[in-house]
Amino acid sequence: MKDSLGAPQSLLVLGGSSDIAMSTARKMAAARTKKIYLAGRPSQRIEDNAAELRTLGATVEVIPFDAAATDDHDKVLSQVFAADDIDVVLLAFGVLGDQAEDEKDPARAVAVAHVNYTGAVSSGIIVGQALKKQGHGSLVVLSSVAAERARRANFIYGSSKAGLDAFAQGLGDSMVGTGVHVMVVRPGFVDTKMTQGKEKTPLSTTPDAVADLIITGLRRGSHTVWAPGAFRYVMSGLRHVPRPLFRRLPM
Amino acid sequence: MNRDVRDVAVPQQSSTDGVHAERLYGWGMTSPSVADVADPTAVEQLAELVTGAGPRGVIARGLGRSYGDPAQNGGGRVVRTTSLNKILNIDIEHGIVTAQAGVSLHQLMGTMLPLGWFVPVTPGTRYVTVGGAIGADIHGKNHHSAGSFGQHVLSMDLLGADGQIRTLTPATEPELFWATAGGMGLTGIVTQATIAFKKVETARIKADIWRAPDLDGVLAELAATDDKYPYTVAWIDCLSTGRNLGRSVLTCGDFAKLDELPAKVRKDPRKFSPLSLGKVPPVPVSGLLNKMTGRAFNEMWFRKAPVRKEGVIQGVGAFFHPLDGIMEWNRVYGPAGFLQWQFVIPFGTEDTLRQIVERISAHGAPAALTVLKRFGEGSPGYLSFPAKGWTLALDFPTNTPGLAQLLDDMDEKVLEAGGRLYLAKDSRMRPELLAEMYPRLEAFRKLRAEIDPHQVFMSDQARRLHL
Ligand SMILES: Cc1cc2nc3c(=O)[nH]c(=O)nc-3n(C[C@H](O)[C@H](O)[C@H](O)COP(=O)(O)OP(=O)(O)OC[C@H]3O[C@@H](n4cnc5c(N)ncnc54)[C@H](O)[C@@H]3O)c2cc1C
Ligand SMILES: NC(=O)c1ccc[n+]([C@@H]2O[C@H](COP(=O)([O-])OP(=O)(O)OC[C@H]3O[C@@H](n4cnc5c(N)ncnc54)[C@H](OP(=O)(O)O)[C@@H]3O)[C@@H](O)[C@H]2O)c1
Numbered sequence: 238m239k240d241s242l243g244a245p246q247s248l249l250v251l252g253g254s255s256d257i258a259m260s261t262a263r264k265m266a267a268a269r270t271k272k273i274y275l276a277g278r279p280s281q282r283i284e285d286n287a288a289e290l291r292t293l294g295a296t297v298e299v300i301p302f303d304a305a306a307t308d309d310h311d312k313v314l315s316q317v318f319a320a321d322d323i324d325v326v327l328l329a330f331g332v333l334g335d336q337a338e339d340e341k342d343p344a345r346a347v348a349v350a351h352v353n354y355t356g357a358v359s360s361g362i363i364v365g366q367a368l369k370k371q372g373h374g375s376l377v378v379l380s381s382v383a384a385e386r387a388r389r390a391n392f393i394y395g396s397s398k399a400g401l402d403a404f405a406q407g408l409g410d411s412m413v414g415t416g417v418h419v420m421v422v423r424p425g426f427v428d429t430k431m432t433q434g435k436e437k438t439p440l441s442t443t444p445d446a447v448a449d450l451i452i453t454g455l456r457r458g459s460h461t462v463w464a465p466g467a468f469r470y471v472m473s474g475l476r477h478v479p480r481p482l483f484r485r486l487p488m
Numbered sequence: 489m490n491r492d493v494r495d496v497a498v499p500q501q502s503s504t505d506g507v508h509a510e511r512l513y514g515w516g517m518t519s520p521s522v523a524d525v526a527d528p529t530a531v532e533q534l535a536e537l538v539t540g541a542g543p544r545g546v547i548a549r550g551l552g553r554s555y556g557d558p559a560q561n562g563g564g565r566v567v568r569t570t571s572l573n574k575i576l577n578i579d580i581e582h583g584i585v586t587a588q589a590g591v592s593l594h595q596l597m598g599t600m601l602p603l604g605w606f607v608p609v610t611p612g613t614r615y616v617t618v619g620g621a622i623g624a625d626i627h628g629k630n631h632h633s634a635g636s637f638g639q640h641v642l643s644m645d646l647l648g649a650d651g652q653i654r655t656l657t658p659a660t661e662p663e664l665f666w667a668t669a670g671g672m673g674l675t676g677i678v679t680q681a682t683i684a685f686k687k688v689e690t691a692r693i694k695a696d697i698w699r700a701p702d703l704d705g706v707l708a709e710l711a712a713t714d715d716k717y718p719y720t721v722a723w724i725d726c727l728s729t730g731r732n733l734g735r736s737v738l739t740c741g742d743f744a745k746l747d748e749l750p751a752k753v754r755k756d757p758r759k760f761s762p763l764s765l766g767k768v769p770p771v772p773v774s775g776l777l778n779k780m781t782g783r784a785f786n787e788m789w790f791r792k793a794p795v796r797k798e799g800v801i802q803g804v805g806a807f808f809h810p811l812d813g814i815m816e817w818n819r820v821y822g823p824a825g826f827l828q829w830q831f832v833i834p835f836g837t838e839d840t841l842r843q844i845v846e847r848i849s850a851h852g853a854p855a856a857l858t859v860l861k862r863f864g865e866g867s868p869g870y871l872s873f874p875a876k877g878w879t880l881a882l883d884f885p886t887n888t889p890g891l892a893q894l895l896d897d898m899d900e901k902v903l904e905a906g907g908r909l910y911l912a913k914d915s916r917m918r919p920e921l922l923a924e925m926y927p928r929l930e931a932f933r934k935l936r937a938e939i940d941p942h943q944v945f946m947s948d949q950a951r952r953l954h955l
Pocket of ligand 1: 555610677866
């Protein structure tokens with residue numbers, strides 16, 4: 238249960254090896270979050286994350302979970318919810334893809350869309366239902382500023398995040414009155430393994446800074462969080478830039 | 489007045505008619521959850537509401553005056569007892585009352601004071617139910633002289649997980665009785681209780697009110713009042729610093745004798761007339777109570793108190809429930825809500841008390857309403873809070889910067905001193921501390937596992953603290 242100061246006791250990460258998720262989990266474990274489930278594809282990194290969180294006093298379980306394998310979602314996630322109340326679910330999996338290659342190969346493009354959108358729709362629906370049965374809990378969805386307006390440079394990833402973002406907003410609306418809170422997080426460029434080797438764009442930020450914004454947003458019950466916060470204003474400006482001009486913007 | 493509740497006809501509709509989803513908070517308005525809420529109007533409906541509860545179980549709720557989450561059950565069922573509000577029997581001669589669990593202490597005072605009887609124990613608000621008073625084994629300003637509420641309960645009926653009602657008395661079923669008194673609703677639903685009242689000549693209090701200049705002063709003064717007054721309390725200013733640290737106003741008294749009343753009041757000496765001062769604005773005023781206004785408030789209130797005044801005649805409301813005069817005062821803290829932190833530490837650990845008051849004062853946490861009291865011997869309740877020592881209760885707005893760490897640190901101090909926190913007020917303690925604070929917790933868990941192996945009775949608080 239979340240306490241009166243908004244501190245959650247349990248966390249389920251979907252995409253347990255994500256750098257942003259790990260920064261968030263680390264901060265939460267140092268406070269009151271002592272039960273953590275890391276769901277993701279088996280890897281050394283997810284095991285290392287689990288080990289590190291254990292040193293912070295948390296009980297951690299690693300759950301094999303593939304966002305693309307939607308047929309298994311119900312079984313895998315039901316097990317977690319049967320065992321425990323989950324105060325916060327962090328939907329963090331995602332793939333950036335390689336825009337240039339993906340444009341040439343429909344199967345590759347579909348794989349990006351499948352993980353980022355379809356995988357999130359499937360697990361998001363299941364998580365929403367499970368939280369509703371508890372009568373409390375938060376689902377945090379890592380969208381992206383790229384969802385706000387698709388760009389030439391990464392419209393395959395961007396469109397999948399746009400779909401995810403719209404889905405998460407709608408899911409949040411459907412949960413009004415159920416005790417469940419859905420929070421959409423829209424980071425800009427974050428320095429993580431996903432963006433390794435990529436050139437930083439303006440307003441770039443760190444996983445730690447995003448984690449802080451997630452934790453504050455959870456405490457306040459925010460519906461939308463931009464990271465950094467300045468993106469809220471930048472994007473509300475960019476939203477109205479005419480397309481021919483937008484296309485040529487250096488971002 | 490001798491109507492037995494068991495004679496009420498079984499209603500035609502199903503017990504679950506009218507059960508609806510509702511978002512429930514405690515009095516602090518923090519950490520809500522949504523549950524299916526039932527408002528039964530007859531005890532006969534209760535068994536089905538309990539045995540038919542789904543996998544998330546069921547918990548009783550009275551008037552929701554506990555501060556945190558004990559009367560919530562997210563995703564499960566909550567049985568609100570406030571429509572089970574009949575006084576079933578009154579023995580005027582001996583002052584013994586049998587009431588349904590949803591009867592409020594307000595209702596009991598209104599009925600019994602004119603007859604010359606007062607509730608044995610009243611908290612700082614009259615708007616609590618008999619069920620809630622037993623569930624939290626509440627204490628009042630007379631704890632040092634009268635003990636807790638459960639110690640005045642002669643018998644109670646408890647609906648268990650099996651849907652059966654058992655009559656418990658401290659003599660015949662001491663274990664279940666004392667697991668239920670203070671058990672925060674986790675042993676079942678109390679349907680009715682028989683309570684021994686206190687005889688009073690009038691409905692007025694004769695109070696002595698005086699100031700203590702600092703913490704040492706108030707501790708010494710309070711210690712000297714134990715034998716002198718049945719009701720004692722100090723309101724302590726935790727925002728003042730330096731040599732004013734811990735300055736306080738003591739309010740001590742007893743029910744007035746008839747010949748102590750002014751002639752005018754003597755005509756109707758047992759009239760119960762609690763005054764209501766109106767409402768705090770229904771729209772939450774965000775951040776109304778900050779450090780500055782908290783200080784100004786405390787300053788005004790300290791100056792307003794007499795240096796020493798004896799024999800002040802007060803009504804029950806003014807003496808026991810000053811906050812009840814302002815309905816919905818919990819909204820002044822705004823949408824972020826607030827919490828209350830109350831502990832007891834043994835006599836002899838006054839150093840810890842001083843460190844805690846210093847820490848709060850240094851932090852500048854806007855704790856406006858702070859109550860200091862001395863407890864007498866505790867009750868046999870497994871999870872009852874009172875124990876011999878000092879108890880301090882403070883309100884904090886939850887958006888106070890650094891509050892989580894401040895309270896965690898102070899919890900440790902309380903624990904080190906051999907003290908504990910009050911479950912009816914708690915909304916944030918670390919679950920690990922509970923077993924250390926309540927040495928009988930394991931025995932409580934064992935008993936609960938025997939009588940309710942599937943944990944039909946379950947609350948958000950029980951989940952949070954692994955009760
Ligand atoms: C302004 C204010 C001042 C207060 N001052 C004091 C004080 O001086 N001393 C003190 O001790 N407390 C004090 N309290 C706390 C209050 O007395 C307790 O929280 C009390 O339990 C509230 O009763 P309720 O009917 O509102 O119960 P709720 O808050 O609805 O429930 C409290 C607990 O009792 C259980 N319960 C309720 N009904 C039943 C039932 N029928 N059968 C079994 N369990 C049941 C619930 O499950 C829950 O665990 C104060 C609260 C306020 C708001
Ligand atoms: N970094 C940024 O600039 C940025 C900006 C905006 C939004 N975001 C979003 O933030 C989220 C977290 O990203 P991050 O920055 O923390 O990068 P990250 O460390 O690469 O995290 C993404 C995680 O998704 C996991 N994943 C990929 N495919 C999966 C699948 N099929 N099943 C389960 N897990 C899968 C990856 O783990 P495995 O490969 O080990 O399975 C990886 O750990 C992502 O949704 C991302 O789109 C990131």
